[in-house]
Amino acid sequence: MRILVQKFGGSSLTTADCRNRAIRHIERALTEGYSLVVVVSAMGRKGEPYATDTLLELVRSNGNSLPKRETDMLLHTGEIISASVLVSMLNQRGIESIILTGGQANIVTTDEYSNAQILSIDGSRIKRELEGGKVVVVPGFQGRTEDWEITTLGRGGSDTTATALGVALEAEMVDIFTDVEGIMTADPRIVADAKPLDTVTYTEICNMAHLGAKVIHPRAVEIAMQTNVPIRVRSTFSDDPGTLVTSINELNDPHHHVRDRLVVGIAHVANITQIKVFAKDGQYDTQLQVFKAMANHGISVDFINVNPRGVAYTVHDQMADKATAILTAMDYEPVVMPHCAKVSVIGAGIAGVPGVMAQIVEALTKEDIQILQSADSHTTIWVLVPEADMAKAVRALHQQFKLHLSR
Numbered sequence: 001m002r003i004l005v006q007k008f009g010g011s012s013l014t015t016a017d018c019r020n021r022a023i024r025h026i027e028r029a030l031t032e033g034y035s036l037v038v039v040v041s042a043m044g045r046k047g048e049p050y051a052t053d054t055l056l057e058l059v060r061s062n063g064n065s066l067p068k069r070e071t072d073m074l075l076h077t078g079e080i081i082s083a084s085v086l087v088s089m090l091n092q093r094g095i096e097s098i099i100l101t102g103g104q105a106n107i108v109t110t111d112e113y114s115n116a117q118i119l120s121i122d123g124s125r126i127k128r129e130l131e132g133g134k135v136v137v138v139p140g141f142q143g144r145t146e147d148w149e150i151t152t153l154g155r156g157g158s159d160t161t162a163t164a165l166g167v168a169l170e171a172e173m174v175d176i177f178t179d180v181e182g183i184m185t186a187d188p189r190i191v192a193d194a195k196p197l198d199t200v201t202y203t204e205i206c207n208m209a210h211l212g213a214k215v216i217h218p219r220a221v222e223i224a225m226q227t228n229v230p231i232r233v234r235s236t237f238s239d240d241p242g243t244l245v246t247s248i249n250e251l252n253d254p255h256h257h258v259r260d261r262l263v264v265g266i267a268h269v270a271n272i273t274q275i276k277v278f279a280k281d282g283q284y285d286t287q288l289q290v291f292k293a294m295a296n297h298g299i300s301v302d303f304i305n306v307n308p309r310g311v312a313y314t315v316h317d318q319m320a321d322k323a324t325a326i327l328t329a330m331d332y333e334p335v336v337m338p339h340c341a342k343v344s345v346i347g348a349g350i351a352g353v354p355g356v357m358a359q360i361v362e363a364l365t366k367e368d369i370q371i372l373q374s375a376d377s378h379t380t381i382w383v384l385v386p387e388a389d390m391a392k393a394v395r396a397l398h399q400q401f402k403l404h405l406s407r
Contacts, residue, residue, distance in 0.1 A: 003171040004034035007162035010041040010238035011179040013082050021236050028363035039140040041158040042078030050078045072152045079139030087137050097135040103144035109151045116151035117245040121168035133393035156217020177236040182243035185403040186266040186361040190391045193404040200245045207346045207380050208267050263347035263401040266394050270387050273320035276335040278310040287311045293326050344382050351378040363400035369393050
């Protein structure tokens with residue numbers, strides 16, 4: 001069988017018109033000879049009746065005391081509703097289809113309720129249904145423990161379900177359908193001339209997703225990367241092929257026409273506070289003391305710079321007061337700068353290329369944007385800037401690296 005996995009997000013299933021557009025993609029794939037597994041998210045977004053956030057709000061407004069096990073029992077129903085509506089519409093069109101819940105699809109997970117990790121998938125039941133000519137619709141975001149307790153996979157769980165099934169079933173491709181044309185060079189709400197990309201590597205899109213781009217969850221990409229299952233990020237509302245996500249080796253294949261790109265995109269994350277802690281006289285374990293204190297109080301730290309005089313790092317704005325109080329109680333005098341933003345320049349072509357940081361500094365200096373902190377890896381350079389300058393910084397870097405010419 002040529003197996004294709006299609007995943008439709010909540011915005012692709014909100015209305016009857018949206019669902020009909022999704023079904024056209026299903027019909028096209030069947031015409032092309034694929035055996036089809038369709039993964040669905042809960043319909044709509046917060047405020048709409050079956051969205052995950054709406055179900056959570058229902059609990060919060062009625063006691064807010066539901067244990068995590070029972071919360072998962074509630075939350076997994078949103079995807080089952082989506083699957084039921086879609087199967088009804090498919091069968092009405094003469095497309096024989098069946099729902100297999102995460103448990104029935106043998107997606108076995110840990111027992112970490114609300115954020116379970118997939119342990120294994122036995123695809124034999126799905127394959128039997130595919131061999132019988134059915135479209136198999138799997139509610140995303142859910143699985144079961146070895147003891148058959150219902151679990152959910154956390155944010156981005158439906159993306160994770162789709163790519164994990166793609167790997168387990170040795171699918172030819174995983175299509176992630178959303179409400180945008182593909183992966184963009186920057187947030188189009190900030191950069192008017194942002195362009196969709198034809199191709200990106202797994203590593204590039206993982207970095208973009210971790211650093212603010214919300215088109216696909218990074219955990220889903222990391223699963224697909226393990227066995228090189230290609231992903232296409234596409235729009236439900238057009239026939240555009242979208243963005244192909246694959247390995248660097250595939251992109252370097254002579255049969256592919258790929259531009260030599262230094263940078264593929266600019267990502268951003270707002271609502272960040274920078275904290276600087278300076279070592280006391282004669283103290284040489286400042287970094288250890290600071291990071292142990294943050295860990296012991298459940299505060300996640302990021303953007304870490306360590307030097308003999310102390311340490312600089314960032315936390316989310318909502319954790320800044322707590323972090324500052326902890327440090328003050330330890331007799332430190334932290335220097336705190338709230339309302340910052342992390343802007344990231346991402347591209348597999350960055351590694352080993354001189355002058356990239358110089359271009360970043362040049363672009364931001366021209367716009368009179370102060371760089372508060374920086375860090376880099378083989379594929380990404382991060383700069384911390386005042387949040388008030390974030391949009392201007394994203395636009396300046398997008399222009400500097402000529403991403404408006406990308407495709």
